[in-house]
Amino acid sequence: MNASQKKSTIWAWLVVIGCLGFYSIPTGIIANTSGIFVAPVMDQFGWSQTDTTMYRTIQPLVSAVVAPFAGRLLQKGNPRWILAAVSLAFGLASWASAYATELWQWNLYGVVFGITAGFFMYLAAPVLINSWFEKNAGIAISITAAVLSLLGAFASPIGQGMIDAYGWQTARAIMSIFTTVLSVVLTVLFVRKSPAVMGLLPVGAGHKPNETAVEKEEELTFEDGATMEQARRSPGLYLLVLVAGIFVMCAAFFQQIPAFCARTELGAGAGAMAVSIMMVGGIVFKLVLGALNDRIGVRWTGVISATCGALGIFLAYIAGANVTVFYAGMVIFGGGYAGLTVIAPMLARESFGSLNYSQVYSWVSTGIFIFTAISFVVYGMIYDTTGSYDLCFVLVIAMYLIGVVLVPVTIAISHKAWKRA
Structure with a gap:
């Protein structure tokens, strides 16, 4: 060096x-x-x-x-x-x-x-x-x-x-x-x-012998990128906003977990412990997802994150009075919860490059804030209407599974807007 x-x-x-x-x-x-x-x-x-x-x-x-x-x-x-x-x-x-x-x-x-x-x-x-x-x-x-x-x-x-x-x-x-x-x-x-x-270059810039396919793809993405006109005309931009919205809506459901526990046989104590588990699990998974992104790329890291979220919430949903299964679900859910702050920004970079990243990601940020505002209303209305959190769990699992599909689709569609050009 x-x-x-x-x-x-x-x-x-x-x-x-x-x-x-x-x-x-x-x-x-x-x-x-x-x-x-x-x-x-x-x-x-x-x-x-x-x-x-x-x-x-x-x-x-x-x-x-x-x-x-x-x-x-x-x-x-x-x-x-x-x-x-x-x-x-x-x-x-x-x-x-x-x-x-x-x-x-x-x-x-x-x-x-x-x-x-x-x-x-x-x-x-x-x-x-x-x-x-x-x-x-x-x-x-x-x-x-x-x-x-x-x-x-x-x-x-x-x-x-x-x-x-x-x-x-x-x-x-x-x-x-x-x-x-x-x-x-x-x-x-x-x-x-x-x-x-x-007068400097970014970390990792320059020729890298024996680079992997992921590194080559990221190199092109970093040095080039979509114009804002190309991005706005691409369905990939709106899928990108939707994926980020899915991650934030699912992450926001965590705020309902203590109330859910208090109203079930798990008890309020389990809800309080779930908060602690998520604090620790969120820290670990953020670092793990970041390292995975640099190793295998955001396409597969995003799929892994969304899959963890769906599996974790599913386990928490079927746990019943089994606290061990519930806690295991909360640990795994941390992988999806952490995806909001790691997957969304890296998915934007992979999808549209670095040329106009700040403007592209401002669209994503707008979507995140809007989905944040409506998430609590949606979960509150579901509980007030049905008297149960069951439909909330089903909705979160479904959204994460949609995210599994949309992460690679978003990348593929976004690339068509500018890489071929």
């Missing part, structure tokens, strides 16, 4: 640390711990749960509108300063919400959350990593996702401890200030738009 290649590799992994700053830290510490503040806020102000959590419904809808503009802005501007400003705005808004006493103030926070999340939650990290890594992009993305889960696992009990000791307002203010400072500092220090602006 010559000096230029070594510098490229060092800077690429520093950019990953920058992605931890604007993505993993705020999402893991603030967004993923929002549930611990619901009960104390409701108790203090006497609001309903629907009113208290309405800002979480507002957020993905606003993000869906913002994501396409964010994609173009990240492509044309300097992500270092854009994402630093986004991190600061989100952190200050989260800090201000610690002193919100009216519902409209929380809903306004949901709007600010939505605007900033349109940049940092699903879009920016894959865009930057795609620019810096021709090779090993899968493991780099999976690391940012795994750290997010790890931070969430630690932040929830720590945050709850601070709430118990000092009250929810002090706890939220402390968490927000800590997150903001760390996020902005890491973003400014380590985020750089691309290797080209620094």
